[in-house]
Every structure is written in structure tokens, then in C-alpha cells.
Amino acid sequence: MKATLFRGEDVSNETFESVIHLLQSVSGMCRFSGMDESIPLPEKPVLSWSELFDICKKLRINHSIPEDTFIFLLTQKPNFNNFFGYLDVNNPTNGFVHAGDWERFIHCPTELPVAYHIVALMIQKQMVNNEKELVNLLHREPIGCVNDYCQNKKDVILKMRTADICPTCMERLTLKLSPPVINHIFEILESLRIKMLFAQNMRQHLKPSPILITTDYKIMIPDYGQLELRMTPLEKALYMLFLKYPEGIHLTDLINHKQELYDIYSSFSPLGSLTEMKQSIDDMCNALSNSASEKISKIKLNFEKNLGKELAKYYYIKGARGERKRIDLCN
Ligand SMILES: [Zn+2]
Structure with missing residues (x-):
């Protein structure tokens, strides 16, 4: 799997670089890159999904990004349904991730949940063929799986802390992705988990691992x-x-x-x-x-x-x- 990230003009370069770095720091089969360009956004306080996905569509054409590479637009602007991130049903490799407000809710730097959601969306795309399947896939009751449907930002903590994929979701995933790719995904999720625990000052329960x-x-x-x-x-x-x-x-x-x-x-x-x-x-x-x-x-x-x-x-x-x-x- 490959993904190219774009920075909405309201996202700082520092946050953007950190997200890319988090995703690139664990080497493996998935490839992540970022475009060094600030993307203008409509001058509105809240954006509709179609506005966000239209931007992705144009970016794909302008940068000749192949269809099988994911595009993620990062923005701090809220969207109409207040989702943390979503993929375009009609072009399911185009998506956005909300890069604002995280620190207030889960007390860790924005880049961690943003990187997590990018990976989560890439996995979700593999597990479903359409939106209806996605609705059925998401767990309404959080069980600590990457596919927990979290309505509130603070609920995201549980799934980030487990960094896990439940057996049902795993079964679907193994049909679509090869073991090395799945392994890489787990390693990225695990690295985000550890970093989140330390960022949230839970380090007293953890010993730094040896080099x-x-x-x-x-x-x-x-x-x-x-x-x-x-x-x-x-x-x-x-x-x-x-x-x-x-x-x-x-x-x-x-x-x-x-x-x-x-x-x-x-x-x-x-x-x-x-x-x-x-x-x-x-x-x-x-x-x-x-x-x-x-x-x-x-x-x-x-x-x-x-x-x-x-x-x-x-x-x-x-x-x-x-x-x-x-x-x-x-x-
Ligand atoms: Zn699950």
C-alpha cells in the first residue's frame, strides 16, 4: 500500500512533517510520502465532504498520482459530519483526516492520532467493497479494534492504546493483504501506541526498550x-x-x-x-x-x-x- 499526504493551508508544516515521519520511521512494505505544498481550502468555517474530496480529486490529477495510491488531505477545519477522517465512496483511495483539536481531547500531540487514522483508513478500504459494508464493519461498541466507531475524540484513546485489530476484522484483512504488509501495519500501530503512552506521561508503567x-x-x-x-x-x-x-x-x-x-x-x-x-x-x-x-x-x-x-x-x-x-x- 502507498499513500501520499497533502497539507491543507491550516496545518502547520511541523505537524505535517511529524505525521510523515511517524509513518516512515518504521520500515516495511507500505510507503508514505508527503507533498511539500500548502493546499488552499475554501474560506468557510466548516467543509463538506464533497469539497474535501473534490480537492483530493484535483490533487490526484495535478500530481499524476496513480489510482492505487491513497491520497490524504490533512486539515484542521471541521467537516459537516464531524468525522476524524473518511474516504470518498466514489474514489475510495481519496480521503481526508482531521488534524485539529486532538491535543485537547486525548492529551497527545496531534500527529499521533492523525498518523493512526491514516493507517486505519487504509486498512478499512481493504476490508470493505462499499459503504454499506463499512457501516456493518465498524464496531458501535468499542472493543479496542482499529475499526471501533468512535463518536468522540476521547474514545479514540482505547483503540490507540490497544493498537489491535480484532479477529473478525483480521480475517477480512488476511484475504486482501499479504502477511508482510499486515505485519508492517501492526508495527506502525504498535510504534504509535508506545509513543502515545509516553506522550501521555504513562511512562512510569513502561521501561524504555534497549537499543x-x-x-x-x-x-x-x-x-x-x-x-x-x-x-x-x-x-x-x-x-x-x-x-x-x-x-x-x-x-x-x-x-x-x-x-x-x-x-x-x-x-x-x-x-x-x-x-x-x-x-x-x-x-x-x-x-x-x-x-x-x-x-x-x-x-x-x-x-x-x-x-x-x-x-x-x-x-x-x-x-x-x-x-x-x-x-x-x-x-
Ligand atoms: Zn474489528
């Missing part, structure tokens, strides 16, 4: 839907160095770890590329340059993007100015 460096030197958190943290080679070398030193390292002391950084870098980089990178590693170890601090900031942003601010704190390199920097998770 795994795979044999091909990928930095993964397997428990969060096989999440891979993609970093530049230099960032990766620096991060792996800090993983080796739970007690932390003074940035001024990096110079004494230069050889180790060369070794770590060479372990996952093609032969020969170390010669080109030596200068960059030397810069990183130079206490007078900002290079290491910049990389540490980038690594922090990367974790925050992937895990949310609360959960990320355990994973990035941190420490007060002039003190040892370390990774909390290592202790």
Missing part, C-alpha cells in the same frame, strides 16, 4: 515496531562511542577517543572512505570546534522525531555544559 546494533550496524529499537534510527555515518560513530561508555565522556576528552572513532567508523563504512572522513572525525574531536555539539543536537532531534520528546530523553546524548555527556539508557 540494538545489528550485525550490519543499523541502530534499532526492536520493541518499537523494529524502529531504525537513521543517522549520518559520523553521527552513528559518535553515538556508538557513547553507547560504549555508560559513565559518559567529556567533549574535551573526545580527542583521546579519536582512534576508537576511526575504528568504529571503519567498521561500518566502505574500505577507503576513512581516509576521506579522517578530517571530519578530527574536527569532531577538536574541543575548539562545534562539530561534536552539532552532531549531538542532530542526534537528539532525530530521537525526538522518532520517539516523541518524553521517550527520546532516555536515548539521546545529554549532559550539562562542561560536564560529561552520556546516554541515560546505558545506566
Whole structure:
């Protein structure tokens, strides 16, 4: 399954980017992309479904998006039926998702429920052939399934917390989608679930999961839907160095770890590329340059993007100015 996301002019670029990032951060069979363009919306306080779907139709034509790729328009404007998201009955790969008001109701950043609903709609499309079937499919009484019909935003919490698909819905889904696709969907839902729990400050019940460096030197958190943290080679070398030193390292002391950084870098980089990178590693170890601090900031942003601010704190390199920097998770 593939989906292309569009940002209504009332949705911030930051929220939009975060939604795409959440969906892309778990690698697998489904593909998500976003169009870097702000879509003008009718100047009305409430939009009709046909207005929203007309925009999707035009976007599909203008951007030559194939019929089997989903299009989702994100907007903060309420729609006439006050739905969180819906697909066009006549063009069921065109849809919208409401990107407003979430924080007030479920106390987590908007991007989490928005990403969840995009996945939920993509699954629903696979399970039904028409609107009548959809009405029958949705569970009026919430059971913690992706197909729970939630009238209120606060009811969405239950299904996001379970991140589950009930056996009846699962049976329908297996008829349409291959196991790797279904597996990817579960992994995305699970990653959203964990991030939501942390965002809602329920972390006291959860322990941050360990980091795994795979044999091909990928930095993964397997428990969060096989999440891979993609970093530049230099960032990766620096991060792996800090993983080796739970007690932390003074940035001024990096110079004494230069050889180790060369070794770590060479372990996952093609032969020969170390010669080109030596200068960059030397810069990183130079206490007078900002290079290491910049990389540490980038690594922090990367974790925050992937895990949310609360959960990320355990994973990035941190420490007060002039003190040892370390990774909390290592202790
Ligand atoms: Zn169900």
C-alpha cells in the first residue's frame, strides 16, 4: 500500500512533517510520502465532504498520482459530519483526516492520532467493497479494534492504546493483504501506541526498550515496531562511542577517543572512505570546534522525531555544559 499526504493551508508544516515521519520511521512494505505544498481550502468555517474530496480529486490529477495510491488531505477545519477522517465512496483511495483539536481531547500531540487514522483508513478500504459494508464493519461498541466507531475524540484513546485489530476484522484483512504488509501495519500501530503512552506521561508503567546494533550496524529499537534510527555515518560513530561508555565522556576528552572513532567508523563504512572522513572525525574531536555539539543536537532531534520528546530523553546524548555527556539508557 502507498499513500501520499497533502497539507491543507491550516496545518502547520511541523505537524505535517511529524505525521510523515511517524509513518516512515518504521520500515516495511507500505510507503508514505508527503507533498511539500500548502493546499488552499475554501474560506468557510466548516467543509463538506464533497469539497474535501473534490480537492483530493484535483490533487490526484495535478500530481499524476496513480489510482492505487491513497491520497490524504490533512486539515484542521471541521467537516459537516464531524468525522476524524473518511474516504470518498466514489474514489475510495481519496480521503481526508482531521488534524485539529486532538491535543485537547486525548492529551497527545496531534500527529499521533492523525498518523493512526491514516493507517486505519487504509486498512478499512481493504476490508470493505462499499459503504454499506463499512457501516456493518465498524464496531458501535468499542472493543479496542482499529475499526471501533468512535463518536468522540476521547474514545479514540482505547483503540490507540490497544493498537489491535480484532479477529473478525483480521480475517477480512488476511484475504486482501499479504502477511508482510499486515505485519508492517501492526508495527506502525504498535510504534504509535508506545509513543502515545509516553506522550501521555504513562511512562512510569513502561521501561524504555534497549537499543540494538545489528550485525550490519543499523541502530534499532526492536520493541518499537523494529524502529531504525537513521543517522549520518559520523553521527552513528559518535553515538556508538557513547553507547560504549555508560559513565559518559567529556567533549574535551573526545580527542583521546579519536582512534576508537576511526575504528568504529571503519567498521561500518566502505574500505577507503576513512581516509576521506579522517578530517571530519578530527574536527569532531577538536574541543575548539562545534562539530561534536552539532552532531549531538542532530542526534537528539532525530530521537525526538522518532520517539516523541518524553521517550527520546532516555536515548539521546545529554549532559550539562562542561560536564560529561552520556546516554541515560546505558545506566
Ligand atoms: Zn474489528
